[in-house]
Amino acid sequence: MLRVAVFGVGAIGGYFGGILARTGHDVNFIARGDTAAALRQRGLRIESGTTGDFLVHPVQVFEDPAQVGSVELVIPGVKAWQLSEVGPMLNQMITEGSAVLPLQNGVGATDDLAKALGRRHVLGGVAKIFCYQVAPGHVRHDGATPCLVIGEHDNRVSKRLKSLQEAFQEAGVNTEVPEDIHIAVWSKFLMITSVSGVGTAEGVAIGKLRTERRTRQLLMKSMTEIETLAHSLGITLADDIVPSTLNFVDSLPAHAMPSMQRDFMDGRPSELGTLLSTVRQLGETANLNLPVNRALCELLFPLE
Structure with a gap:
């Protein structure tokens, strides 16, 4: 079982965090405002014609990452331009072997994270999925069979990479480790x-x-x-x-x-x-x- 933190529970963070939680992983969602309130009151609702509709309830919700403690995996669920702001906050949950898996669109989007956390912690990641947030705490998967592509920046196949691939595969997400993540x-x-x-x-x-x-x-x-x-x-x-x-x-x-x-x-x-x-x-x-x-x-x- 992985200990996971999802920082920002929008479409991507909600979907992939939710699917790991459904499989039994210890997923901690960091959210504020309406999203935090919705998660606490109604749980996290995922609609998907591919992986099936499901509800995660109750949800472990925190507003301060310092309350979460150390985790093995962090999924930043914010937009790409917000990564520079959240990088220092993620440091509070990272230990030597922790991995941060950004799935934001764009090239070079992870550079700010690498500066804040150290390149060794940051993986390369691609989410092949169309999904969107219907309302706070409610995500709809709208197209494309969910697929993740993940890799170390030096393209070595590390132990943690294999562990993450196995966890997502078991959760029903096809997960590829390419020869070249770039x-x-x-x-x-x-x-x-x-x-x-x-x-x-x-x-x-x-x-x-x-x-x-x-x-x-x-x-x-x-x-x-x-x-x-x-x-x-x-x-x-x-x-x-x-x-x-x-x-x-x-x-x-x-x-x-x-x-x-x-x-x-x-x-x-x-x-x-x-x-x-x-x-x-x-x-x-x-x-x-x-x-x-x-x-x-x-x-x-x-x-x-």
């Missing part, structure tokens, strides 16, 4: 940035995005530009990365939307800076012409 992170980045950027700019769900010729062409161009950027930085993505990513997008429910698009629609801070802005900044540093992603960035920034 390629896995960039592959997800290519997909989520293009779908988020074009989907938000067009204001349509994935079904319409992928079937209309014009928007599908925009998706392909955005992906191709990010592939070019990755190669310029020494990240060798799969030869078929663009068509295989489009095939994945084609498999998603037609009504699905990425979290950046949902945040934009609801007037919340989004991952625009983590996704499109990163592409633009890295492209400028590498002297690359990335017109589609630059145009999406310039269009959306004034609207956020």
Whole structure:
């Protein structure tokens, strides 16, 4: 049994923390305000057509990470831009062998955590799932068979990595340990940035995005530009990365939307800076012409 802390109980933290709790792991949720109140009163409700609907109740809820004590695994469930703020708070729960598994979208999103906690504690992670928070303490899995990709930053297969893989597998989540975690992170980045950027700019769900010729062409161009950027930085993505990513997008429910698009629609801070802005900044540093992603960035920034 793992002792786990989930810091921030939104969609991703709620889903993966909930599924570990359902399997019997000692999961401690760190939340405040309405979320903490909902978890205490009604528990954590997960809806999923793949792993099944379930309720975790009662829930171990804390508002201060210092109250949790040491854990083997920390899942930061906050947005990518909040990682720099929470890093020092996570230190209170970490011992020598502890692992921190950030699943935020973006490349370089874990750098701030590594600075605060030490690189040895921070894993690379990719969550292949579409889910969102219906209400505090209520998460809906909306598309894609849940899959985790996890790895040490030096790509060695450590004992703790095997332990985490086994725990998530037993909880019903397909969990992969790739040869190169950095390629896995960039592959997800290519997909989520293009779908988020074009989907938000067009204001349509994935079904319409992928079937209309014009928007599908925009998706392909955005992906191709990010592939070019990755190669310029020494990240060798799969030869078929663009068509295989489009095939994945084609498999998603037609009504699905990425979290950046949902945040934009609801007037919340989004991952625009983590996704499109990163592409633009890295492209400028590498002297690359990335017109589609630059145009999406310039269009959306004034609207956020």
